[in-house]
Amino acid sequence: MPTSYSRAHIILHWVTLLLIIQQFVFHDAISEAFRAMLRGTEVVFAPAIAAHVFGGFLVFVFALTRIAMRLSNGVPPEAEGPAAQKLAAKAVHLGLFGLMIALPISGAVAWFQGVAAAGEAHEVMKVALMALVGLHVVAALWHQFGLKDGLMRRMSLRG
Numbered sequence: 001m002p003t004s005y006s007r008a009h010i011i012l013h014w015v016t017l018l019l020i021i022q023q024f025v026f027h028d029a030i031s032e033a034f035r036a037m038l039r040g041t042e043v044v045f046a047p048a049i050a051a052h053v054f055g056g057f058l059v060f061v062f063a064l065t066r067i068a069m070r071l072s073n074g075v076p077p078e079a080e081g082p083a084a085q086k087l088a089a090k091a092v093h094l095g096l097f098g099l100m101i102a103l104p105i106s107g108a109v110a111w112f113q114g115v116a117a118a119g120e121a122h123e124v125m126k127v128a129l130m131a132l133v134g135l136h137v138v139a140a141l142w143h144q145f146g147l148k149d150g151l152m153r154r155m156s157l158r159g
């Protein structure tokens with residue numbers, strides 16, 4: 001079992017964070033265009049819309065790449081701690097991977113097939129993503145400043 005994440009794995013983790021921030025910043029154009037599309041109005045694939053579609057597509061591809069890397073190279077063991085803590089970390093990581101896959105799929109079904117329900121699912125999953133990322137960041141801060149167990153170093157290029 002490796003003792004740290006690979007360089008590629010760490011880079012994909014942090015690039016994904018930046019992409020997810022951009023997905024939250026650039027959604028007005030696609031949200032408006034989607035509402036217009038549902039009303040039957042012709043919509044143009046403007047650059048701000050393309051940024052959301054391609055950004056989300058990259059999140060999807062990077063998540064699948066990380067899962068493939070986890071399966072082929074393995075990942076470091078869970079941080080030391082009570083069983084409940086290890087289980088919670090596993091569940092949150094699994095949930096984050098699930099959302100990094102399901103959000104782009106629901107967005108694509110909404111946008112390319114014009115399905116209103118997929119748009120609604122996308123909005124619900126967006127809230128779930130914010131909640132899980134919030135928990136994830138609080139946990140990382142707790143490890144760093146509460147437990148002081150150096151867990152952050154595993155996701156750092158400086159090791």
Ligand code: HEM
Binds near residue numbers: 031034056122
């Ligand atoms: C992880 C990737 C993604 C994230 C984090 C994300 C995030 C968001 C957010 C925050 C909104 C605004 C929702 C609201 O107004 O409450 C939104 C709307 C939307 N996104 Fe995404 N998105 C992602 C991927 C995609 C992809 C790949 C597509 C299309 C191919 C897409 C299509 C849409 C559409 C059509 C809307 C409007 C939905 C509606 O208003 O009901 N998204 N997205």
Ligand code: HEM
Binds near residue numbers: 133
């Ligand atoms: C400021 C924001 C973030 C911080 C400080 C952070 C920190 C960390 C740390 C320290 C780990 C290693 C945990 C371990 O080895 O047990 C980790 C893993 C992980 N993080 Fe984050 N993270 C952040 C944002 C995100 C975001 C936005 C996502 C996805 C939406 C995410 C998804 C994951 C996943 C799935 C793992 C499991 C390891 C893997 O990549 O396979 N993180 N994070």
